[in-house]
Amino acid sequence: MLKATIKSLLSRKLRLVLSALAVVLGVMFVSGSFVLTDTLQRSFTDLFSSAYADVDVSVSPKQEKGKQPEPLTAQAVEDVKSVPGVASAVGNVQGSARAIGKNGKVITTSGAPRFGANWTGNGQEKIRDGRAPQADDEVILGAYLATTGGFKVGDEVSVLTLEPKKTFKVTGVYDYAGGRESLGGELSMAFTEPVAQQLLLGQKDAYSSITATAAQGTSDEALRDAVAAKLGSAYDVKTGETLAKEQADQINEGLKFFNYVLLGFAGIALFVGVFIILNTFSIIVAQRTRELALLRSMGASRGQVISSVVLEALVIGLIASVVGLGAGVGVGALLATIFSSFGGTNLELAGIGVPMTAVISSFAVGMIVTVVAAVMPALRASRIAPVAAMREAATPDRPLTKITVTGALVLAAGGTALGLGFAQASLPLIFGGILVALVGVALLTPVLAKPMVSLIGRLLSWSMPGLLGRRNSSRNPRRTAITAAALMVGISLITGVSVVLTSATKSIEKLASGQLRTDLIISGEGQFDGQPATFQREVLTQVEKTDGVSAAFGWASDGVLQGDDRMFAAAVTDVPAMKSMFALQPKDGEIAPLRDDQIALPEDLATEKGWSVGSTVTLQLAKGEPRTFTVAFVWLKSQVLQGALVLPESAASSFRSNQIGQAFVQVDQGVAAADVQKRVEPLFADNPEITVQDRSAFVKQTTSQFDTVLLMIQILLALAILIAVLGVINTLALSVIERTRELGLLRAIGMRRAQVMRMITVESVVISVFGAVLGLLVGLALGVATVQALKDQGISEIGFPWATMVQYLVVAAVVGVVAAILPAIRAARLNVLDAIAYE
Amino acid sequence: MSASDGVAARAVDVWKTYGSGDAAVTALAGVSVDLEKSRFTAIMGPSGSGKSTLMHCLAGLDDVTRGEVWVGDTKVTGLKDRGLTDLRRDKVGFIFQQFNLLPTLTAEENITLPLSIGGKKVDREWFDVVIETVGLRDRLSHRPTQLSGGQQQRVACARALVSRPEVVFADEPTGNLDSQSGAEVLAFLRKSAHEFGQTIVMVTHDPNAASYADRVIFLKDGHIVRELLSPTADEVLDTMKHLDAPDFEHSAVPGA
Numbered sequence A: 001m002l003k004a005t006i007k008s009l010l011s012r013k014l015r016l017v018l019s020a021l022a023v024v025l026g027v028m029f030v031s032g033s034f035v036l037t038d039t040l041q042r043s044f045t046d047l048f049s050s051a052y053a054d055v056d057v058s059v060s061p062k063q064e065k066g067k068q069p070e071p072l073t074a075q076a077v078e079d080v081k082s083v084p085g086v087a088s089a090v091g092n093v094q095g096s097a098r099a100i101g102k103n104g105k106v107i108t109t110s111g112a113p114r115f116g117a118n119w120t121g122n123g124q125e126k127i128r129d130g131r132a133p134q135a136d137d138e139v140i141l142g143a144y145l146a147t148t149g150g151f152k153v154g155d156e157v158s159v160l161t162l163e164p165k166k167t168f169k170v171t172g173v174y175d176y177a178g179g180r181e182s183l184g185g186e187l188s189m190a191f192t193e194p195v196a197q198q199l200l201l202g203q204k205d206a207y208s209s210i211t212a213t214a215a216q217g218t219s220d221e222a223l224r225d226a227v228a229a230k231l232g233s234a235y236d237v238k239t240g241e242t243l244a245k246e247q248a249d250q251i252n253e254g255l256k257f258f259n260y261v262l263l264g265f266a267g268i269a270l271f272v273g274v275f276i277i278l279n280t281f282s283i284i285v286a287q288r289t290r291e292l293a294l295l296r297s298m299g300a301s302r303g304q305v306i307s308s309v310v311l312e313a314l315v316i317g318l319i320a321s322v323v324g325l326g327a328g329v330g331v332g333a334l335l336a337t338i339f340s341s342f343g344g345t346n347l348e349l350a351g352i353g354v355p356m357t358a359v360i361s362s363f364a365v366g367m368i369v370t371v372v373a374a375v376m377p378a379l380r381a382s383r384i385a386p387v388a389a390m391r392e393a394a395t396p397d398r399p400l401t402k403i404t405v406t407g408a409l410v411l412a413a414g415g416t417a418l419g420l421g422f423a424q425a426s427l428p429l430i431f432g433g434i435l436v437a438l439v440g441v442a443l444l445t446p447v448l449a450k451p452m453v454s455l456i457g458r459l460l461s462w463s464m465p466g467l468l469g470r471r472n473s474s475r476n477p478r479r480t481a482i483t484a485a486a487l488m489v490g491i492s493l494i495t496g497v498s499v500v501l502t503s504a505t506k507s508i509e510k511l512a513s514g515q516l517r518t519d520l521i522i523s524g525e526g527q528f529d530g531q532p533a534t535f536q537r538e539v540l541t542q543v544e545k546t547d548g549v550s551a552a553f554g555w556a557s558d559g560v561l562q563g564d565d566r567m568f569a570a571a572v573t574d575v576p577a578m579k580s581m582f583a584l585q586p587k588d589g590e591i592a593p594l595r596d597d598q599i600a601l602p603e604d605l606a607t608e609k610g611w612s613v614g615s616t617v618t619l620q621l622a623k624g625e626p627r628t629f630t631v632a633f634v635w636l637k638s639q640v641l642q643g644a645l646v647l648p649e650s651a652a653s654s655f656r657s658n659q660i661g662q663a664f665v666q667v668d669q670g671v672a673a674a675d676v677q678k679r680v681e682p683l684f685a686d687n688p689e690i691t692v693q694d695r696s697a698f699v700k701q702t703t704s705q706f707d708t709v710l711l712m713i714q715i716l717l718a719l720a721i722l723i724a725v726l727g728v729i730n731t732l733a734l735s736v737i738e739r740t741r742e743l744g745l746l747r748a749i750g751m752r753r754a755q756v757m758r759m760i761t762v763e764s765v766v767i768s769v770f771g772a773v774l775g776l777l778v779g780l781a782l783g784v785a786t787v788q789a790l791k792d793q794g795i796s797e798i799g800f801p802w803a804t805m806v807q808y809l810v811v812a813a814v815v816g817v818v819a820a821i822l823p824a825i826r827a828a829r830l831n832v833l834d835a836i837a838y839e
Numbered sequence B: 001m002s003a004s005d006g007v008a009a010r011a012v013d014v015w016k017t018y019g020s021g022d023a024a025v026t027a028l029a030g031v032s033v034d035l036e037k038s039r040f041t042a043i044m045g046p047s048g049s050g051k052s053t054l055m056h057c058l059a060g061l062d063d064v065t066r067g068e069v070w071v072g073d074t075k076v077t078g079l080k081d082r083g084l085t086d087l088r089r090d091k092v093g094f095i096f097q098q099f100n101l102l103p104t105l106t107a108e109e110n111i112t113l114p115l116s117i118g119g120k121k122v123d124r125e126w127f128d129v130v131i132e133t134v135g136l137r138d139r140l141s142h143r144p145t146q147l148s149g150g151q152q153q154r155v156a157c158a159r160a161l162v163s164r165p166e167v168v169f170a171d172e173p174t175g176n177l178d179s180q181s182g183a184e185v186l187a188f189l190r191k192s193a194h195e196f197g198q199t200i201v202m203v204t205h206d207p208n209a210a211s212y213a214d215r216v217i218f219l220k221d222g223h224i225v226r227e228l229l230s231p232t233a234d235e236v237l238d239t240m241k242h243l244d245a246p247d248f249e250h251s252a253v254p255g256a
């Protein structure tokens, strides 16, 4: 039996290559994700262990829940120095510092931090050029920052810190061992200690951390315990090794999430792969019906027939897994290299490794997917009565009732899971529901295939080749359906996401034109490191005084803790101005300026917490002891301001930053917002991270992030669609083989090569467009369901991405044409006489 | 030189060799023949004598190794794929032994297929005549799977005729049919030649089938070795028997 299996495999190798390719691509995605994240994780681990290589023990302020740690004092540094066994101890100052480039724009990174420090002279930094900073207006730059910004010793550089723009003279440039420009793509600089303390911590004689080295003969652990004993419980004392591990773990946690996302998309690609393999095996089994029946009539048992097909699947799965794993290692390595050299991270890669998880998951996934896809056709093959199969090789048109009923049930189950998932906000249920629903629709496709294909085909069948192509595509509804369903999966997911994002955009736009009565919005650009940029209160006062401004208010924001609950709080400068610009309506109490011990909150938050006007609430702000506030008013649910506590302006002094994060401006009646904008903008000359936008620009900026999300998803789903295209090619290639004699006949009676190609192309386009139409419909349904479920989260409008949907349809048609190229050429090249004689 | 008046297709010293070197097989060894218009010609000969090869070469389905082939005024030899395709579509009709029809098309669509491929209009009058003659009026909307073997062959005949080609080639058109259905098809072919002036060339193994023809050409080892005009089935059978005799080596080629 094994021999027969391998023989039949080899005789059909070309047909199997395409379906194996589907597995290969899926496995490649899986193993590539593992290799990429593994490489990056090890690289980051290396990065931090080299960053803390010189640190034996590190002291930092104890992190208390919800509170910003108090900086360390100069006394603490002295205390550490006095501990026996300490060879040296240094106070470090570190905080956000962003340099402004020569083009006047703030220099950004793609994730790596931008910070300033005090120049201690005894870290790992080595002066490459110039000298250390000595005066208050001097700075030394990290080599990577110097290169990125094009700064040289003697240049001037402007820097944003806790304080607005300040200009320094570059006295030197430093790098790291081996001439490395940065440890991991960070942009750093160092000042004299007093300047660093003032700009980065906002406090004199304060330090962010203390690093100590052990004297000869003292172990790191012993030193850690000695320092901890000396300083008491208000400090975190760790060995450098622990610190490195903790920081690497933190990044690696993020990478793990990234890995899950990639694996999710790999899963979708494999899911699509299952359709393709299922189809290939069905076709192969159908073509081999006679052969299998012969085996049966020669005494092979049903089990043997099943195992011969499954064995085939195992062999294909094994080969595809090996190839996929190899390709995945290549892709993972490539992506890691791109990440380190082009991603602006300048990360030194640890060697590319193949983690065990990659190997195990590749084989597990590759083999399981293939075997699962082959089992159904195998079962069917075993059920064929030998005599019936010997008589007629062609598979009779089996009725579609069973598959349709099953499909409806599966779809219903998926829909229910999806509904429950939304209700319980459970992601696994939502995703599971979507996948199950997609399977349900896939099972329903054969029934839909006939009417829909003939509808789509009608548009393309103005000539005889077109008509033949259309007839061919509805010849085997199951095959057409599975092929189209594979394409449907990718398109429906993209369409669903697209519907949600369009609806979100539309909701925001409606909100902005309806309830948001502000003309200008002042906000800081989002940053990867730390918080969004803020600006000084005095600037807001100047804005208020600007010609043409009728009212302006702003807020400082921060997270606050109520018990164990973290909430978002805004310390608002002018409650009445906010009331009018946000069109807030009171539900309870009167919307009026808050006293220092009062807060306000929205209706839903009040219901959730069970608070009402007069309730007392204890909040832990970032600084100081917990404070008790009384609820002064509750406002009616508003889309503009939801989920946030409003605190009195004075509370901002206990926030991590007392500065204004966002401000809103209303202009005088009859005055053009653009004119006022021109007058307001110069006030922020020293705050290049702050932008002043009119309402529509603000909306555009807010919604433009959706485009990025959509693009990312499109890129990640591209593989699933690519696999679906392979499926179309596969189906067509198999059809061409099956219909060799027909093609020969057509050519014999005078069909030109170009006409043959057109016929195949029409068939291909019909299948692809059918898949796309299904995908669009299912995607719309998914999208609308999601939007309905998110109604309470502020997506109040439903928007349909018509233009995008038309694009997908066009892409599908193009995909159809492209997929047809090879099969069409093959069909056109057939030798007429051989084709007619083909058995 | 061209196929002069009265000749629908002509082979001039046609050689056809398959393969090369030791494995070379000469299927046609210098065949020259004129096939007159409006005549029903049968080609006979032992298996492997080159009947199908000759027909394929005449019909532009295969190229010749040496010599020339003409269909009507068109010199077939030397035509490229496009020219050959158009020749087959416009000037040649085909009836194969089996698998003549496309399963996705109805009988009517199959019949008019060469016309619709060429984007030509169906001559309704002629179509009706053809349908009437083959007796398929009530089967036009059926799919091939819904037709018997004889009906399928009659559809194929109708398709071959409907575009009024220069020549209709039929390779053992009755090979798969019972004698009753076969007789119907043969009668129809003879009628097309005599009443509609259609030139028909048929390859057959069956002396009885050959007896429907106006002229029977005998092939052996790639040579034309004999021919009979309007023979009876017995005469054909007799000639075939002599053909098998070893001494019958292209001794007489009358009427060539």
Ligand SMILES: Nc1ncnc2c1ncn2[C@@H]1O[C@H](COP(=O)(O)OP(=O)(O)OP(=O)(O)O)[C@@H](O)[C@H]1O
Pocket (backbone or CB within 6 Å): B018, B019, B025, B026, B027, B045, B046, B047, B048, B049, B050, B051, B052, B053, B054
């Ligand atoms: N494609 C080919 N390759 C090699 N040899 C071929 C090919 N086609 C035909 N032949 C050979 O050419 C010779 C003539 O074949 P042809 O098919 O014309 O015979 P035929 O008279 O039609 O026989 P039959 O009555 O069995 O159909 C045979 O010897 C055959 O083996």
Ligand SMILES: [Mg+2]
Pocket (backbone or CB within 6 Å): B051, B052, B053
């Ligand atoms: Mg033959």
